[in-house]
Every structure is written in structure tokens, then in C-alpha cells.
Amino acid sequence: MNLTSSSPATPTEETKAKNIYTIDDFTMVSTITRGSFGIIELVKHKSTHKPFVLKRVPKSSINKEKQVQHLGNEKDILTQKSLKRDFIIECYDTFQTEDDLYFLMEFIPGGDLHDITKKAAFASLEKVKFYFSEIILAIGKQRG
DSSP states (O other), X not given: OOOOTTSOSSOOHXXXXXXXXXXXXXXXXXXXXXXXXXXXXXXXETTTOOEEEEEEEEHHHHHHHTOHHHHHHHHHHHTOTTOOOSSSOOEEEEEEOSSEEEEEEEXXXXXXXXXXXXXXXXXXXXXXXXXXXXXXXXXXXHHO
């Protein structure tokens, strides 16, 4: 189902469980990065112009890399309603086309932890301690 202009720019808890988006609802802005079996793209919603991150995973790579369980776990974690989200990005929806699976997530400028830690490897000890502390806080927040 496609969104109309009266649909929310950000899904509510009520609509989150449903596949309310399709690939036709978005315009691709740029590729952010390419992972081991997925492509992360910056997209804009066509009617609201709100930016989102769209993780695209070719179905052919899932079969080849035997990543079905991994992707199922990722979807379960990212769409879990009880998850404390202070350190984890919001996943608004998942959907698919004949060739690809998609995770529609909130866009937070500044890069992901992987990119930051690659740069931090050459940074000061204080920066490394800062990012390590953030990771510990995030894990502690999830555990209660």
C-alpha cells in the first residue's frame, strides 16, 4: 500500500506492525555505504520530503551468504516495541520487492558507529574511551 499525503511522516505504534511503505514511496538521494551484503541509502519520502535511511539487502546475497537467520534476528531486534531506544535507531518498517528486502530506518546525520570507530582508531585515547563508554551505556540500558 502506498502512503497518501494524509498518512503520517513517521509511523505510529499502531501502524508500525503493518507494511505501510513500498519502494515507490521514496526517492533515492545517495548511497551512504555498502556493507558485506547490504546497501545503505539516504532516501526522501516523496510526499513529505522527510529523510530516511533505507537498508537494501539483495535476496540473492541472502541465499548465497546464508544470512536468513541473521536478517530475521536484525528485524526482530529493530522492530521490538519494548526496546529502549536511546542508543538504537528506530526501524519504522520492513518491506520487500521481488529482488530485495528493505529496512526503513530513521536518519541520524553523522555516520554510524562502524565508520566512527574506524576513524577513532587513529584518534586520541580520550575519543576511544568516549566511544567505548557510549557502547557500555547502550548495552547497560538494554539490559535494564
